[in-house]
Amino acid sequence: MKTLKALLLPAILLLAWEIAMHVKNVQSDSLAAPSQIAIAFKDAMLDGTILSRTAETLRAALLGLALGGGSALILSIILGLVPPVARLLQFTIEVLRPVPSVALIPVAILTLGFGYGMEISLVAFSTFWPILIYGHAAITNIDEQMLDLAKVLRLKTFARITKIILPATLPRYFVAFRLATAVSLIIAVTVEIAANPLGIGYELMQASQSLHPDLTFALVLWIGLVGWTLNTLLLFAQRRLFGPAGVAFGIQQ
Amino acid sequence: MTPPATRKPLIEFRNVNHAFGTRPIVHNIDLTVGESEFVCLIGPSGCGKTTLLRMVGGLLTPSSGQVLFNGRPVDGPEKEISFMFQDYSKALLPWRTAAGNVSLALEATNVPAAQRGPRIKELLAKVGLANHADHYPAQLSGGMQQRVQIARCLAQEPSVLLMDEPFGALDAMTRQALQDEILRLIAVSKTTVLFVTHDLEEAIYLGDRVVALYPNPGRVAQVFDVKLPFPRDQLSTREHPEFLRLRRELFDFIREGEA
Numbered sequence A: 001m002k003t004l005k006a007l008l009l010p011a012i013l014l015l016a017w018e019i020a021m022h023v024k025n026v027q028s029d030s031l032a033a034p035s036q037i038a039i040a041f042k043d044a045m046l047d048g049t050i051l052s053r054t055a056e057t058l059r060a061a062l063l064g065l066a067l068g069g070g071s072a073l074i075l076s077i078i079l080g081l082v083p084p085v086a087r088l089l090q091f092t093i094e095v096l097r098p099v100p101s102v103a104l105i106p107v108a109i110l111t112l113g114f115g116y117g118m119e120i121s122l123v124a125f126s127t128f129w130p131i132l133i134y135g136h137a138a139i140t141n142i143d144e145q146m147l148d149l150a151k152v153l154r155l156k157t158f159a160r161i162t163k164i165i166l167p168a169t170l171p172r173y174f175v176a177f178r179l180a181t182a183v184s185l186i187i188a189v190t191v192e193i194a195a196n197p198l199g200i201g202y203e204l205m206q207a208s209q210s211l212h213p214d215l216t217f218a219l220v221l222w223i224g225l226v227g228w229t230l231n232t233l234l235l236f237a238q239r240r241l242f243g244p245a246g247v248a249f250g251i252q253q
Numbered sequence B: 001m002t003p004p005a006t007r008k009p010l011i012e013f014r015n016v017n018h019a020f021g022t023r024p025i026v027h028n029i030d031l032t033v034g035e036s037e038f039v040c041l042i043g044p045s046g047c048g049k050t051t052l053l054r055m056v057g058g059l060l061t062p063s064s065g066q067v068l069f070n071g072r073p074v075d076g077p078e079k080e081i082s083f084m085f086q087d088y089s090k091a092l093l094p095w096r097t098a099a100g101n102v103s104l105a106l107e108a109t110n111v112p113a114a115q116r117g118p119r120i121k122e123l124l125a126k127v128g129l130a131n132h133a134d135h136y137p138a139q140l141s142g143g144m145q146q147r148v149q150i151a152r153c154l155a156q157e158p159s160v161l162l163m164d165e166p167f168g169a170l171d172a173m174t175r176q177a178l179q180d181e182i183l184r185l186i187a188v189s190k191t192t193v194l195f196v197t198h199d200l201e202e203a204i205y206l207g208d209r210v211v212a213l214y215p216n217p218g219r220v221a222q223v224f225d226v227k228l229p230f231p232r233d234q235l236s237t238r239e240h241p242e243f244l245r246l247r248r249e250l251f252d253f254i255r256e257g258e259a
């Protein structure tokens, strides 16, 4: 019932849009009726363009996320466990973090050229920070008593990390990775739109430049749908794992 | 402030001082705990009871003076010293079952996986939780969680048990049950116990000696010998004339301190 209500407004707007396009008989290079968008979407879907381009984008986004997130995970643990290193790196981190990834596109092109390499690097750069910051915060927030417990039991560093620190922070790391996943998709598409001849962003740019509003709109909606699906899947996983009676209570051991 | 001469000294505070920043927390502490002795620390909040316990546990180094264990200065957590924390909601790992939490202590000492299962079973049975091995802390009552903690401490096979207000948050019935349980367990293992509590009666009921501390900064005010027979019993011990006399003495002492 709720979903039905939520869908009501968009449906009305779509209908109004469709009717307006027909009544005014708009022939435009910048607008398309919902029905035209749907047809363009169907065609691009059937000839495989959308799916293969999306695969390219996801590949760059997820590899970048793995690279950036993975190294951030390791560094955040080091920062959390060795405060002197955290103090040493604090300045560097604060200077580098605010650099917008988009500003690095020219630098990446210059040093890495076009292709996956530079896109993955830029995604890695931009997903590195949220995971580093969240992860470090999660580790410094671990309850003092839990760390005392690790000391009293004389757990070795590796056991302390795997048996106490990671399980205690896993839910927060998961949230950080979920947010970074959204970032990775945004950055990948941005890089493609701005420069890289690859992926769904490039396809979008082509459609727009060749004055195909129907396909342009279809691709924008598709990108939104992909992002929404990813986030929904991860949210679902998060609830299943860490919600009340989460499965992770077994896994974390 | 020394134990009866028959006991070998196990833990010794020698002229221990500690300050956080410039604020002195404990001052000139001299105290010896003998082997298999049960010593209770009482004193107002903030007088440094936890601080003293943490020193023995190797979690804190005093600003000056020495804490000795078996004649050697403590310079980190000792294998033979086990620490039972006050706040049970944080002392157990919420993502591990009761059995998993006990297992942690065995894993820490590299007990082979094959031997852990039977040991855990035995330890949980000792604290009356044989049927709760698979329950997570959130599914257990406060008393049960403290029992899990006791089992984990015992898994270390400690010669010293440090207990920081372990029963403070429990209801009276559970509390008495656990008091008897601890007495029963350590009577078998001859473990030395340093026990912090706010409850005078609990201190007398459990202890061989009760050490009362003054606050600001924490100092040893007076040491009371508890000459009550073992095994202790919730009814007869608490009605024993010596118990009543000590209780009176401690209450008067505390009231004077407050005046």
Ligand SMILES: Nc1ncnc2c1ncn2[C@@H]1O[C@H](COP(=O)(O)OP(=O)(O)OP(=O)(O)O)[C@@H](O)[C@H]1O
Pocket: B020, B025, B043, B044, B045, B046, B047, B048, B049, B050, B051, B052
């Ligand atoms: N890490 C710390 N840094 C600064 N001050 C501290 C620290 N730990 C404890 N203190 C202070 O030292 C004093 C003694 O603390 P402690 O925890 O030993 O008292 P306590 O006797 O155990 O009190 P309670 O009965 O409330 O548990 C307190 O005033 C406390 O604020």
Ligand SMILES: [Mg+2]
Pocket: B049, B050, B051, B164
């Ligand atoms: Mg305390």
